[in-house]
Amino acid sequence: MSQVRVRFAPSPTGFFHIGSARTALFNWLYARHTGGTFILRIEDTDKERNSEAFLNVIYESLNWLGLNWDEGPKVGGSGGGNHGPYRQSERGAIYKAYVDRLMAAGRAYEKDGAIWFKLLGERYEAFDDHRKKTVTKVRIPPVAIEDQIRGRVERLEDEDFVIVRSDGNPVFHLVNVVDDIAMEVTHIIRGEDHLSNTSKHVLLFEGFGAKPPAFAHIPLILKQNGPGKMSKRDQGALVEEYQRRGYLPEALVNFLCLLGWNPGDDREKMAIADIIRLFDLPGVNQSNARFDDKKLAHMNMVCLLEQPAERFVGLARDYLARQDTPVAQAALATEAPFFRDVMLLSQPKIKGLEELPAYTGYFFTEDFPIDxxxxxxxxxxxxxxxxxxxxxxxxxxxxxxxxxxxxxxxxxxxxxxxxxxxxxxxxxxxxxxxxxxxxxxxxxxxxxxxxxxxxxxxxxx
RNA sequence: GCCCUCAUCGUCUAUCGGUUAGGACAGGAGAUUCUCAAUCUUCAAAGCGGGGUUCGAUUCCCCGUGGGGGCACCA
Structure with a gap:
């Protein structure tokens, strides 16, 4: 049973973030590198924000990036495996069964209408400065994990915590762990922002009598300007933006790989097959990386230059077809050989497909402006x-x-x-x-x- | 405030105790060319600070500083 099983678990918020893309990518790379299974699990327990359209954003972005999943929604009839369903909104009964097990084993209890996970140890009262109130603490040894990227990380978890809210909805920590157990996940590869959650998760795994999987916390992507990690509102943070602007998915994938990982030598532009072969968890960096759109643009240009003639012409046609401007319409209306000639003349000169309309406009109309x-x-x-x-x-x-x-x-x-x-x-x-x-x-x-x-x-x- | 974590050019990074600290993006200069790009050559650019360990530390340890993340009946 050394078969690797990894999962990418986004929640459908309507955006597919560049950081999510890299997390998905690293999981996918690890699965492909090891010949394991890449699972897509949808964390859609927040009913308010959930919609079919939001799900499509995830599917489309992953598909565009070429990150195909072996198990999950949209794979065959049963999700490609016998671990479904793969949407948390459909797994309520499973969570309930797991919570019942915890209750029966005395590892969970009800208080204030919510269900709490119980830590086993001597209890004592202490004043919490941050929350300005007295809380019950529990004396237990710190939880230690052997992170595949960071090495040994210890953290003390010394309070019981909620696993099912008073409205009956299970919280993230619970469903996350239950699903990872039920789906037999072997490696959890996720952002470093979850590192502090890991102690809770390990305790839950043990509470369920399950062996915790291996953890690998990858560094975060910091916003290009200003402090903090990249968020959906930042310029250039959304995958769909690059898709819309005609970036090549292989360029974005290659760029994202280099943000926190490298092959150990000076190679930068690499075929995905080589990346798969070379990628491994211990090779991932430990420090956060700042996003650099100039380097991405350069990578895109390099990829564009490499495209075989017919592929480039096809890409140009696809890009212009999405434009809906007079220039684009005129370009698409011309004879195929002429269109082809114009595009091949431009291929070595442009840095991105988005330059195409301005760069080639005068070829397609006699009514071009004189600067x-x-x-x-x-x-x-x-x-x-x-x-x-x-x-x-x-x-x-x-x-x-x-x-x-x-x-x-x-x-x-x-x-x-x-x-x-x-x-x-x-x-x-x-x-x-x-x-x-x-x-x-x-x-x-x-x-x-x-x-x-x-x-x-x-x-x- | 508490906890976790990270630290090499402006940015992404290489170095697994001994190097003129290398590459890439961005920037400067030049070459080339019919413009603009590309390309080629070239310049500038880094080990956060202080202690240790060691014959020798960017590399190992500690402290500080700085960055990042987390401390919910969000995910």
């Missing part, structure tokens, strides 16, 4: 109108079949007039695209085609 500031700057130097005329005349009969053919033609023209390529470049770009940034003008001309280029030159004032 006034750029125009002023370009027109102020030399005699751009004359250069444009010479270029138009030459291009009317030039070979448009390849970038190099166009390049040679322009260079020949420049040489003939005792000028350089640069004397033609700026005005040609401005007339053809309305701006001063973009792919090489030779590529731009080839893709636009002679007719369009000359027409744009002709219209340029």
């Amino acid at each position: 006034a500031k750029v125009r002023d700057k370009v027109m102020a130097k030399g005699d751009p109108k004359a250069r444009l005329g010479e270029l138009a005349e030459m291009l009317a009969t030039a070979d448009f079949s390849s970038d190099t053919a166009i390049e040679e033609a322009i260079k020949a023209l420049a040489a003939k007039n005792g000028l350089g390529f640069g004397d033609y470049q700026a005005i040609a770009r401005l007339a053809a695209s309305g701006t001063n940034v973009g792919p090489s003008i030779t590529g731009m001309f080839r893709v636009l085609g002679r007719e369009r280029v000359l027409a744009r030159f002709g219209r340029f004032q």
Whole structure:
């Protein structure tokens, strides 16, 4: 029975946080690394905040990240295992049975309408400074765990605590432990914010006569600016935002892996298969990590550059299809080969798919804007109108079949007039695209085609 | 206030007692190029403080300081 079973247990709040994503990721990696089972369990005991739409946020984010679960909701008919149901809202009877066992064993009692877990030891009264009242304490030895990441951690738990509220609802600590026992979870990989809860959990495991699983508390992700851990309200905290902005899931996954873990050498960009092979719990860092969107953006660019042509064109199409702007509509309405050419011309130049509309807009309409500031700057130097005329005349009969053919033609023209390529470049770009940034003008001309280029030159004032 | 935990460039990190303390992102400079990116070269940038242990500590121990988390009939 050395089969690893790990679980990711989010509660459906309507948001899928970057920190949750990493917790899910580390659990998933460990399961895949060990050939174990990755369980998705929904902690939806808070009925007020629970809804089907909120559940979908979780499913969609996990799916997008590629973190498939072996047991849990939406897996086959029975949840992919015989440990279901996997939503806590459907496990009430199980919790009740476990609490009854505790009561029968004298490890739980009722007080003020709630059910309390009973610590076994000498009792005494003490004044609690924080709560400003006298409480009953219990003398027991501190609870010690051997954390897979932090080593030995000891903490004293010296008060009975509530496990079922007076309204009949079981509390987090109880359901969490009961489910981990019932689902035969072997490793609990969770955020460090739960480290202080672990003593309660261990006591509960023992109260149920169960051997506590291994614990691994991973460091937290701190917000980019300001103090504290990242929370849902922080800029860039939601997974769906990256999905919406056209980030590649493998880029986010790779980035998240590096926040608190590394392969032990200088490798950063890695295939997921390699990460799975190299990942292990003792390799996880102990200190919190600050989120860095610049590094994420860089990782995304690296991934984008690596994409095979057809995949990139597909990604670009998918991204634009979600935009619902005139530019995106126009782009999608063009012939597939033209669309493809434009995207492949842009692939090595952009840092993210979200730059696409602004970067390629002028390819898809004749009604593109002319940047006034750029125009002023370009027109102020030399005699751009004359250069444009010479270029138009030459291009009317030039070979448009390849970038190099166009390049040679322009260079020949420049040489003939005792000028350089640069004397033609700026005005040609401005007339053809309305701006001063973009792919090489030779590529731009080839893709636009002679007719369009000359027409744009002709219209340029 | 109490408890737990962490500590290397601005940021993410490597180093498992002996290194010119390495890499990446961000930043500076340069090269290249038809612009902008990318790319290449290059510069700047770190062991929180104080005690120990040791021939020798970034590395091990203690104290302090600082950061983070937790102290509910929230999850």
